[in-house]
Amino acid sequence: MNRKRMKRNNSKKNNNKMNNDEKISLKLPRDTRQLLNDNIENIGLKLNKYIKFVEKKGKEEVQKRTNNGMFRLSSAQRKLLDQITIRNRKMIIELQQAGYEIKTALFKPLWRMTIGLGIPSVRETSMLFHHIYGIPYIPASMIKGVVRNFIITEKFRGGDRKAEEAALQDEGFCDIFGCPKNSVYKESRQGKIVFFDAFPIDPVNIEWDIMNVHYQKYYNGNEYPADSQNPNPVFFLTIKDTQFYFVIGxxxxxxxxxxxxxxxxxxxxxxxxxxxxxxxxxxxGAKTAVGYGFMKEENLENFL
Structure with missing residues (x-):
């Protein structure tokens, strides 16, 4: 028993020593650091600009992962989200008065979703946040592009260049998405359908997830895959249990x-x-091949 206690005490001392050896710093001017004091409500700004560095045993590296609490919306952001929802409802009414026909839907990820995973970031992975509001959203260009690609795949037998060329010779496809000169209309045309950015409905849940590379040396071409190699975890952000409001017209x-x-x-x-x-x-979004990004339709009446 005494030996076990001694081992535990020694391990605690070693852990404390390691923690004491770690120094966290910000590469910001001193007055900026004092002014901010970790009090940043814009999550996008906090993730992409408020980068902390960790010094371990004289070696400095980016603190790539933070706790999930960093990504909780503040009360101010939640009020902002409510205002965005109200504004979108007013926008729909004004568009209808201006002669638009509008359709709306409410969707929620079946499991998790990650948008903007490949955006350049010192954290290795990232997430798309609105550049002003600092909240996750789905841009209209992404929605339009994914629907366009789905129709090409489903109706024109594939997602390659020949399938796209075949789609451009179809009147309905060009009416929806627009087309260049080398199309059925023999001229450049704008699509008749308008896609809008999709914003989340409070609450917004953002959590870290993990990709675990087990055979890094093998993928680098240095060794055969073996269990003796240490895994290299890569953390990335996901959205779960969050409803998004979609509008097209x-x-x-x-x-x-x-x-x-x-x-x-x-x-x-x-x-x-x-x-x-x-x-x-x-x-x-990203990683749909392994189950991310699939969505289910929610009851819109409860939202309205």
């Missing part, structure tokens, strides 16, 4: 498509149907 009449594979379908109805199929079956 069309200005003017929701016309029927005259020819092509979508002949007889109304443009907005068709797009909205494929939009929902995309989120459910194709997913959004």
């Amino acid at each position: 069309i200005k003017g009449e929701n016309e029927e498509i005259k020819s092509g594979v979508f002949a007889g379908e109304k443009i907005l109805d068709l797009t909205f149907d494929y939009f929902k199929k995309t989120l459910k079956n194709y997913g959004l």
Whole structure:
């Protein structure tokens, strides 16, 4: 018993010594550090600009992972999120008054979702935050691109260049997404469907997840894969248990498509149907091949 206690005490001393050897610093001017004092409400700014460095045994490196509490929305940000939701509702009313037909939907990740994983960052991985509001969101360009790719894959037999060329010769596809000169219309045209940024509904839950590279030396081409190699964990941010409010619309009449594979379908109805199929079956963001980004539709009536 005494030997076990001695070992425990020695391990505690070693751990304390290691913790004491670690020094955390900020590469910011002194007056800026004193002014901020860790009191940053903008999560995007905190993640991408407020970088802490850890010094271990004389070697300095970026503190790549922080606790999950860093990504909790402050009361001010939650009020801001409520204001964004109210503004979006007003925007829909104003667009309808201006002659737009609008469709909305509420979706939530089935498990987890990661947006902007590959954005350059000193933390190795990142997440997309709105550059002003500092909250995670799904940009309209991403939604449009994913739906477009899903339709090419489903209706034009694949996602390669030939499939895209075939899609550009389809009237309905060009009506939805627009097209260049080398298309069915023989001229550049703007798409009739308008996609909007999707913002989350409070509460917003952001958590760290992990990719564990077990055979780093093997992937570097130095050794065969073996259990003797140490795993190299890579941490990245994900969103879970968070609802997103999606809006798409069309200005003017929701016309029927005259020819092509979508002949007889109304443009907005068709797009909205494929939009929902995309989120459910194709997913959004990174790592969809391993289950991230797939979404389920929520009851919109409870939200409205």
